[in-house]
Amino acid sequence: MKAQRVSLWLVAAMFFLCSVHTRGLRRCLISMDIHHIEETFQEIKKTIQAKDTFQNVTILSTPETLHSIKPLDVCCMTKNLLAFYVDKVFKDHQELNPQILRKISSIANSFLYMQKALQRCQEQRQCHCRDEATNATRIIHDNYDQLEVRSAAIKLLGELDVFLAWIDKNHQGPSAA
């Protein structure tokens, strides 16, 4: 009887911790308007995706990457992917069209703002990185490096809708828990 009670308490505590960690992402991005970034991307999505020469391949939507991420790892994964886009993807893409450049600039600067917000969360110990998130991030980096730089950059730019929808879903609430 005592053992049952202890195990029940442990399970309850785990659920509580899960919900706290999931809410961690939502609290960190509370002043972020994801829909505005999604709308900005929709305006250039067709043009960007039309330039993707490997349309039957995906980097973000594989079972080992975004879809495998558990609620506890959402914050870390978001932080890692934002850094990847800001440090690598946007730089590797050379855009000449001023209209497209304007939209990519808007998204890139919004990602920079999100990064800062998540960094503040990390300082408050609300964004822990477990092995699962680190491994998933490494898989994405490896898949990216397998392609030629510009093709890889265009592909990941074209998959921004996948990334933004994933952030939006996790940003909306503890349903993922």
Place this chain on the structure above:
Amino acid sequence: MWFLYALIPCLLVDGVAVLPAPQNLSVHSTNMKHLLMWSPVVVPGEIIHYFVEYQGEYESLYMSHIWIPSSWGSPTEDPECDITDDITATVPYNLRVRASLGSQTSAWSTLQHPFNRNSTILTPPVMEVTKDGFHLVIKLEDLGPQFEFLVAYWRREPGAKEHVKVVRSRGIPVHLETMEPGVAYCVKVRTLVKAIGRHSPFSQVECVKVQGETLPLALALFAFVGFMLILVVVPLSIWKMGRLLRYSCCPVVVLPSTLKITNSPQKLISCRREEVEPCATAVLSSEEPFRAWL
């Protein structure tokens, strides 16, 4: 004079005269509308065109050579540019302007301190509080899709609870509460801009009240007296008017007794010729008062 001539080559760059760069760049931002302004470059008789470019923090950190032409400011003839559509993230933005006249261009003039939209001035929103029957309705000004409104309303009585409603619709009347007659309801509102995580100050408080259903006693009594008066006065007036009309249109004429003739005119005529005396007497009896009057 020779000194001035010697200076001319300094004013030319690659054989092209250089315009002075625009000065005193500043950004005026209110309710997430951002306006870049500068002192105009004046060349008498000429129209100067200005080119505006911006660079977000991302570009300044990772691609410092990239400057993006402003949506509405490249080119512009006015010494100001609406950069609202360019500043789309809550990060510092560098801004620069240069003047152009034909083949001449000025150097770029850069904003001294980068502009971040979280420094925008948020003003209390304009609201219109109305009553639709017993319904408390509020209409808010349209400040754009980035604004939400926090509406606080309460009954104006001691210990009343304050309710808060978040309104996202713009320019459309919103129902707050069904009011109780005779109770005043007060409303105040402020904006929230999620993109920068800031609120505006609250607006002035406005209160409205719906009149009670039961009329005051004096008003009811007054209405009753007035109704009774109308019941009496109106028929009386109608009767009087009727009489007036009858006398005006078809008056009954009553001859005075002195003008009444008792015999027929035929008899009178025959009396004049043959029976003067009896007729005269008869006539006299009618004429006497008349002669007496003459």
